[in-house]
Amino acid sequence: QEQLVESGGGLAQAGGSLRLSCAASGHTFGMYGMAWFRRAPGKEREFVASIARGGTDTRYTNSVKGRFTISRDNTHQTLNLEMNSLKPEDTAVYYCAADETGRNWPFAVQYGIWGQGTQVSVSS
Numbered sequence: 001q002e003q004l005v006e007s008g009g010g011l012a013q014a015g016g017s018l019r020l021s022c023a024a025s026g027h028t029f030g031m032y033g034m035a036w037f038r039r040a041p042g043k044e045r046e047f048v049a050s051i052a053r054g055g056t057d058t059r060y061t062n063s064v065k066g067r068f069t070i071s072r073d074n075t076h077q078t079l080n081l082e083m084n085s086l087k088p089e090d091t092a093v094y095y096c097a098a099d100e101t102g103r104n105w106p107f108a109v110q111y112g113i114w115g116q117g118t119q120v121s122v123s124s
Helices: none
Strands: 004-007 010-013 018-024 033-039 045-051 058-060 067-071 078-085 092-099 116-124
Touching: 004 078, 004 092, 010 078, 010 092, 018 033, 018 092, 033 067, 033 078, 045 078
Parallel strands: 010 116
Antiparallel strands: 004 018, 018 078, 033 045, 033 092, 045 058, 067 078, 092 116
């Protein structure tokens, strides 16, 4: 089973950029659909972006469309989230997740493997 470890979080100013990465330790990364979710303080976990196993089918929540880009490198077993034009409301713990069906579901219940999360803080 895959194990996921996120990195790249930190502090950014509004309008700035951060790049998150999620490294998978197993040997079946290319079979999984992958996603990013986030949980802001005092709020429910929410879907951010997802990508199917082939890397061409992506999905974004409306609030990040045009600002965030999800991508994957199946050779190096890595999932990425490029975040531009950051806003204070993007502040959250970001989690990567894997779904064995290989699809790009926007629903957390579909994902059976989760990383530990990485903190993103955006100052105004």
